[in-house]
Amino acid sequence: MEFNLKKIIKALLFSTSEAVSIKDIQKVVQRYHAQADAARQKERPEGAPADVAPAGPSPVQEVIQDIIDQVPTLLTATQIREAVDALEAEMRDANDACRILQGPEGFRLVISPAYADWVRLLRGEPRPQRLSPASLETLSIVAYRQPVTRSEMEAIRGVSIDSALTRLLELELVAVTGRAELPGRPIQYGTTDKFLDFTGLRSLGELPASDVLSPVQLSEWIARATTPVSVGDAEVGLPLEDQSAAAVATEEPPAGSAQPAAE
Secondary structure, three states, X not given: OOOOHHHHHHHXXXXXXXXXXXXXXXXXXXXXXXXXXXXXXHHOOXXXXXXXXXXXXXXXXXXXXXXXXXXXXXXXXXXXHHHHHHHHHHHHHOOOOEEEEEEOOEEEEEEOHHHHHHHHHHXXXXXXXXXXXXXXXXXXXXXXXXXXXXXXXXXXXXXXXXXXXXXXXXXXXXXXXXXXXXXXXXXXXXXXXXHHHHHOXXXXXXXXXXXXXXXXHHHHHHHHHHOOOOOOOXXXXXXOHHHHHHHHHHOOOOOOOOOOOOO
């Protein structure tokens, strides 16, 4: 039996519904060697030097020792990530019923979307409701602009976001993160770890780059949208008040009109 890190990781993920982090996998390897060392200590005769192995090991012990020697004493985070990525690629290419979901808390084995309906039928669960376009737009604004206030979200969307924001809060995709240093101290919102699991991201840094507007342009746009602008007569095409008064004063009376009699 050879040491196969990918199969070991798959077995660990299959054994629990909780996320398994890189540190969890490293601790498992450390415990493995600790138990192996403890077993060797029990087999060693009393008073024998620590570096002397017991004489005449059995064939079974030789196989076990060979497996122990194959297991590295320390696995780096890079080695674990590479093994997980390779395992995930193999499962995807084989159209496996399971997938590996990488979230902020670690790795989790989940059902592939192609087979999710069968699991729901077994459990008698309804199909999950999809987010409405309004909720998706609001969630995108929070993800890219967080921390963001309600007025900023409404300035970007141009409409009220009450129902969409309430829905996102109920699903725990968005949460209150604090208050802005603005008049009235408005509440600020941000995404949660559940949002990362929902989108399959490990961190917010993996969000796709927005090539529509830069953050600076978006901030300037919000500032203009939230700042009231006074509109005068000139902006709507009406003559100014002083020009209107001058035009009335210089206007000649129509022909044939009666002139006031001089006293």
